[in-house]
Amino acid sequence: MENKRIVLIDETLREGMQYRGLVFSVEQRLKILDFQEKLKVDICQAGYPPAHESEADIVKTLCHHAGKKEYNIRIAAMGRATIKDAALLLKTGVNDLHFHLHIKNNVSQNRLDQILSDLLKTIEFVKQHRPDAVISIAMLDIGKSNDQILNQGVSFLSDHHIDILSLPDTSGMMAPNQVFEKIHSLCHEAKDTKISIHCHNDMGMAAANSVMGILAGGRCLELSALGIGERNGIGDLYTTAKILQNQDFHINLNTDDMTTFHAYYSYVDAIVYEQTHEHVLNFNSPFFGDAVKTHVAGTHAGGEYGIATEETFFLNILCGRHLVKKYLDLKGIFYNETKLEEITSQIKTQSIALGRRLKNDEVKAIAASLI
Known part of the structure; x- marks a missing residue:
């Protein structure tokens, strides 16, 4: 079962604030975190501390709340793959540090070597200050990135024992078969490093692409409540996880607790409606709609x-x-x-x-x- 054990990352709080400019209050984030814990989410990606000192304070509050309540859920924060951002993330108290890295296709080999060398310094900085930290690096974006750059980056990070390597379809333009082929190929380069799947929904393929990414060898999955996120969102938490559970993948998420799930989705939908005057939980919502x-x-x-x-x-x-x-x-x-x-x-x-x-x-x- 080990190779079918999927770590689920709920990105409602971080990616969700990119959905039409939503802003979650501290109270709302705490309530959402409580829902995630009750539903047995593995990791809550709580926010983006480099954006503002208030964002860093909120992530710190969520981390403290989870510790005080002795929650099983892990709290993660995201930032750029630099020592400066790494220091900010460490100050929040999180043990899961998620970084993103964007390498342009026209980069020279010398410049690529320098980028990876600088990245290694960031990794070493984190390990020096937090030896037990769980590090995730997101390489943007697999739908547009040069294969050679992706292969070199994945191989480099695997050699340096990164815990999680996120390979997002940031542009949301890939088809399920393309995601499968790309992830399956890169999994061979990743060795012991877990591949994380993060798919955007611009072409309506986020859930399908997420499933295919896991079938191709991914072992972490990044989703959100109602699929809210940048532009047309990302994979939906419930439906994507449920489809994989039905195929015997081991995911902790308690998809049988429909009362809590519906309350979670209704709560997030109410926040969306308050700020955008439109619902995302509606008549045609998969499973939850009439x-x-x-x-x-x-x-x-x-x-x-x-x-x-x-x-x-x-x-x-x-x-x-x-x-x-x-x-x-x-x-x-x-x-x-x-x-x-x-x-x-x-x-x-x-x-x-x-x-x-x-x-x-x-x-x-x-x-x-x-x-």
């Missing part, structure tokens, strides 16, 4: 997914006898069961004539006319 239990074709009316309290049926030209019966029973409409075929036929005919689905009173009238 749309997953709405049916027109009877063959689909299984009601297997989602948290909606009851199934909803819409009757138009595509409905069948089975779905009509379900609708009539659900609505408590009295009907002659021997007339189901005729009821269904009349519903279809009226739907064609009106050019829309039928309303409840119209269906009721058809059933009553055939008693």
